[in-house]
Amino acid sequence: MNTIKQENQIIKKYKSPFIFYFLSIAIPWALWFLSGWFSYKTPYTRTLEWATGISSFAGLLTPLVIxxxxxxxIKELRKDFLSRFFNFKSIKREYILIAFFLMLLSILAAQTISLFFGYSTSQFELRGAFTFTSALFPVWFxxxxxxxxxxxxWHSYGTDxxxxxxxxxxxxxxxxxxxAFWHFPLSFINGYYHSNLVESGTLYSLNFVVSMIPFVLIMNWLYYKTNRNILLPVVFHITAGFFNEIFATHPMSKVIQTGLLLIVSLYLVITDKEMFFKRI
Structure with a gap:
């Protein structure tokens, strides 16, 4: 009980959400729209490729810098931030397994369900190439x-x-x-994942937006269930991108995956109502 009270007290010290989130969207948007402008200029020279890559990465880095x-x-927040990388002793093993493998299981389950609607078993093959480009940086990076x-x-300052x-x-x-809005300018950068997503159709673009809901609910549940450990949300997010990229997944299977994750997130909200609805 004392630990919970201590956690609640420190969370209350993360008290500037409005200015944090304003700066974390305003600056990346400016940089990413600039990247989009660079990416469509012709001829697309090596200098423009560097400009696109650097301004894109700077936008990505901005929320962390803020x-x-x-x-x-602030000494107390600095100590709290550093301590949450290494607080694994009190974390149950099942939460670690969820962080590493839930997204893999969900995409495999979605692809399996899609077979009943006539989609190909070739989805289970490894793609062998990435579905998007990333200007200066390798896609794997x-x-x-x-x-x-x-x-x-998001999970050092923003969520708290x-x-x-x-x-x-x-x-x-x-x-x-x-x-969802934060990602919006990325759809204007030629060859980037979000740009390709828009070109793939309205349904798949909307699915990306809707998928934010279960993804955030599950990740935040995981974050607070593990005493605000920062590394597990990092792992969970990396696995989401990695496992959705390595298979030759049909876009409709990603829609099915969103449905499955909505069911999981609804279950978590219902079974853990106190955590989701009680104010600190």
């Missing part, structure tokens, strides 16, 4: 770096800042909407 600016000057940098921002003002369910819903 989070550090809020935390590092961004599949690791992007989730890592995002979660080091929202939970200091709202219950966990409302905080998750607010962030899911915010996160």
């Amino acid at each position: 989070a550090l600016c809020f935390m590092l000057p 961004l599949l690791i770096a992007a989730p890592m940098l995002e979660e080091l921002a 800042a929202l939970v200091s003002r709202f219950n966990l369910f409302n905080a998750s819903m607010i962030f899911a909407v915010y996160w």
